[in-house]
Structure formats: structure tokens, C-alpha cells
Amino acid sequence: MTNCPNEVVQYMHEYLDGEIAPEQEQVLNEHLATCEECQKLFDELSDAVALLELADPMQAPVGFTEGVMARLPQRTQQKKKTGVNRWLRKHPMLSAAALFLILMSAALFSSYNTNEQFSVTMQPNLIIEGDTVVVPAGEVVKGDLVVKNGDLRIEGQVDGNVTVIRGEKYMASTAVVTGNIEEIDELFDWLWYKMKTAFKGLAPDKTENQDTE
Amino acid sequence: MDELINKRINEVLKGNQDSFEEIVLLFQNRLYHVCYRMLGSREEAQDIAQEAFVRAYSNLHTFDQKRKFSTWIFRIATNLCIDRIRKKKPDYSLDAQVPGTEGLDMYSQIAAAEDLPEEEVERMETQERVQYEIGRLPEKYRSVITLRYMEELPLQEIADILDLPLGTVKTRVHRGRDALRKQIGTM
Ligand SMILES: [Zn+2]
Numbered sequence: 001m002t003n004c005p006n007e008v009v010q011y012m013h014e015y016l017d018g019e020i021a022p023e024q025e026q027v028l029n030e031h032l033a034t035c036e037e038c039q040k041l042f043d044e045l046s047d048a049v050a051l052l053e054l055a056d057p058m059q060a061p062v063g064f065t066e067g068v069m070a071r072l073p074q075r076t077q078q079k080k081k082t083g084v085n086r087w088l089r090k091h092p093m094l095s096a097a098a099l100f101l102i103l104m105s106a107a108l109f110s111s112y113n114t115n116e117q118f119s120v121t122m123q124p125n126l127i128i129e130g131d132t133v134v135v136p137a138g139e140v141v142k143g144d145l146v147v148k149n150g151d152l153r154i155e156g157q158v159d160g161n162v163t164v165i166r167g168e169k170y171m172a173s174t175a176v177v178t179g180n181i182e183e184i185d186e187l188f189d190w191l192w193y194k195m196k197t198a199f200k201g202l203a204p205d206k207t208e209n210q211d212t213e
Numbered sequence: 214m215d216e217l218i219n220k221r222i223n224e225v226l227k228g229n230q231d232s233f234e235e236i237v238l239l240f241q242n243r244l245y246h247v248c249y250r251m252l253g254s255r256e257e258a259q260d261i262a263q264e265a266f267v268r269a270y271s272n273l274h275t276f277d278q279k280r281k282f283s284t285w286i287f288r289i290a291t292n293l294c295i296d297r298i299r300k301k302k303p304d305y306s307l308d309a310q311v312p313g314t315e316g317l318d319m320y321s322q323i324a325a326a327e328d329l330p331e332e333e334v335e336r337m338e339t340q341e342r343v344q345y346e347i348g349r350l351p352e353k354y355r356s357v358i359t360l361r362y363m364e365e366l367p368l369q370e371i372a373d374i375l376d377l378p379l380g381t382v383k384t385r386v387h388r389g390r391d392a393l394r395k396q397i398g399t400m
Pocket residue numbers: 001003004005008031035036037038039
């Protein structure tokens with residue numbers, strides 16, 4: 001190739017790239033026709049390209065896409081988030097109630113555990129016997145009565161609701177309670193009771209029934 | 214095509230992850246093919262091609278929708294392939310020049326697969342032989358040759374993918390072809 005024009009090899013590559021100008025292609029062809037060495041080089045380069053062109057196209061393996069989707073960051077987190085968002089948008093009232101319940105639960109759980117002491121809503125005509133509160137026969141207690149961590153024995157009359165939290169309630173034959181009677185023993189009942197009292201300010205209490213025994 | 218892809222991209226950006234699945238389906242074969250030719254292993258090709266999609270997903274907000282998505286995803290994939298190739302042989306001094314290799318450093322030399330005995334090469338089936346020869350190319354040439362001949366991409370697009378000047382890509386295609394010619398010629 002000592003007598004060959006310098007640009008001939010460059011023209012070969014331009015030809016193989018499909019970027020050769022017509023005049024240069026003519027120069028290349030004329031030279032190849034007269035130069036065995038350059039023709040051999042050109043044939044070898046063409047063979048190399050021909051080998052590459054034998055390569056079969058390939059398909060991604062089965063499950064490729066699923067694999068990608070599984071590898072995407074925070075997939076489950078994002079799904080949950082959008083799910084909750086959608087739910088909140090659909091149910092604004094329920095969401096508010098749920099949020100309230102969560103906050104109340106957190107606050108009340110601690111008060112349920114810490115308020116272990118005996119306590120009672122003090123009314124003038126009540127009698128306390130140790131941990132037992134007595135509504136004496138013939139007496140009328142006006143207002144709600146709540147006994148916590150103690151028992152309640154009713155012989156007289158209560159004009160209001162009666163609630164006994166973690167304690168026993170005894171009703172004598174003469175007992176009269178004009179409001180609701182409730183006994184709360186479990187944590188859930190306790191929460192429910194607190195919820196109801198908290199809601200009382202928001203919604204009127206419809207259940208006004210007499211309970212006598 | 215680009216319009217459809219941009220539509221899907223915007224859906225993904227709005228939080229609809231399922232739209233990304235369509236993007237993967239559109240490009241998975243091409244991306245897997247390029248990775249396989251660069252790495253020479255089906256397992257690694259799947260791993261790297263999948264990783265490329267994951268990276269694309271994570272950085273989707275940075276994609277300029279005025280550009281071609283294929284160029285962008287091919288760039289991510291080829292960069293990952295090149296990283297993988299370089300990590301395979303960490304013992305060499307990578308910046309050392311190799312004598313008689315026209316300014317190539319170790320980066321481009323280490324990638325070449327080990328030569329096999331002549332008889333073994335002659336027994337190879339066509340597809341095996343093609344991949345063997347591509348695998349023996351230095352990494353610098355292997356990426357341009359793969360994009361040029363496996364994907365049949367225009368030189369300018371290859372320049373965009375590899376973030377190289379067009380002239381450099383042309384030179385590498387020429388040298389890659391010549392390297393391949395010499396490999397085959399010595400058999
Ligand atoms: Zn000549």
C-alpha cells in the first residue's frame with residue numbers, strides 16, 4: 001500500500017458507514033480495481049461487517065417486565081399512600097371520626113391505666129362504705145352518678161345516668177334509675193364510654209329511657 | 214412514538230406506576246440485546262437492563278421530553294454496562310497506556326475476552342462466533358460497534374448516547390471494524 005493514496009482507507013470506512021460522496025466513491029472504486037492489496041483489505045473489512053450482520057436479534061427473557069416492576073423503589077409504600085389518600089378524599093366524615101378515634105385512643109389508653117383509684121361523683125345524699133357507694137332507700141340523687149374502681153348499691157332513686165367503671169352494681173328492689181345504666185369492665189368499653197361522653201357535646205343524646213327493677 | 218412515550222412518562226410522573234410497565238415493554242428487547250452484546254452473559258444482561266429501567270424510573274423527572282427517550286435509556290444502559298465491565302477486573306492499573314495500541318489505556322484493553330484455541334473457535338456455531346468476536350473487542354469499540362451493528366443506530370445517535378463528539382464515534386467505528394478484521398484474519 002506504499003503507493004496508495006492516503007485517503008483510500010478512509011474512503012473504505014466512509015463507504016461502509018454509508019456516508020461516502022459520489023466523487024470519492026469513484027476514486028475508491030478506481031483504486032480498488034488496480035490495487036490487489038487494497039482490494040484485500042476492503043474485502044476483509046466487509047467480511048467483518050458481514051459477520052456482525054449475522055447476529056440474531058434477541059428478546060428479553062420471560063418475566064423481564066415483572067422483574068423491573070418489582071425492583072422499582074417504594075412500590076408498596078406509594079400504593080398504600082395513594083390508597084389512603086383516595087379513601088380520605090372519598091370519606092371526609094369517616095376520616096375525621098377515625099382520626100379523632102386514634103387521637104382519643106392514644107390519650108385515653110394512658111388515663112385508663114393511670115386512674116386506678118376509687119372515685120365517685122359526689123352527691124350530697126350518698127353514703128360511702130369503704131369502696132362501695134350506697135344510694136340509701138328513700139333518697140333521690142339528682143344528676144349523673146359515676147363510680148370508678150368501686151361498687152355501687154342502689155336502694156333509692158337516681159335521677160340521671162349511672163355508670164360503674166370496673167366495679168359491681170347492686171340494684172335493690174326499691175331502686176329507680178331514670179337514665180341509662182352502664183357497667184364498664186374492658187378497655188374497649190372504657191374507650192367507647194369516653195368517646196360517647198366526648199361526643200355528647202356535639203350530638204344530642206337520643207336514648208332517654210327509664211330503667212327500673 | 215415519542216408522543217406516546219411522553220404521555221406515559223407524564224402519567225408515571227403523576228403517580229401512575231403502571232404506565233411505566235408500557236415503557237418497559239416498548240424498550241425491553243432492544244435494551245436487553247445491547248446489554249447482552251456488551252456483557253456476553255444473559256444473566257448479567259438481564260440484571261443490568263432491568264437496573265437501567267429502575268434508574269430511568271427513579272430519574273424520570275430529569276428526562277427532557279424534547280429529546281428522544283430511546284437515546285436517554287440507552288445512555289443509562291451503556292453506562293451501566295461499561296461500569297460493570299470495568300469492575301470485572303479491578304487488579305490492573307487502569308490508566309496505564311498499553312504499548313502499541315494507538316493510545317488505548319487499560320480501560321479499553323481489559324474488557325477483551327480471553328482468546329480461545331483456533332480449533333475451538335472453528336467449531337463454534339455462527340451466533341456463538343459472532344458474540345465471541347464482539348466480546349474480544351476492547352470496551353471502547355464494543356459499545357459503538359454494538360450500537361451501530363446490533364441496533365443499527367445512526368452515528369449521531371450513538372454520539373448522543375455515549376456523550377461523545379461525532380468525530381470520536383466515527384473513529385471508534387473505523388477502529389472497531391479494523392480490530393474485528395484483524396481478529397478474524399488471525400484465525
Ligand atoms: Zn492500494
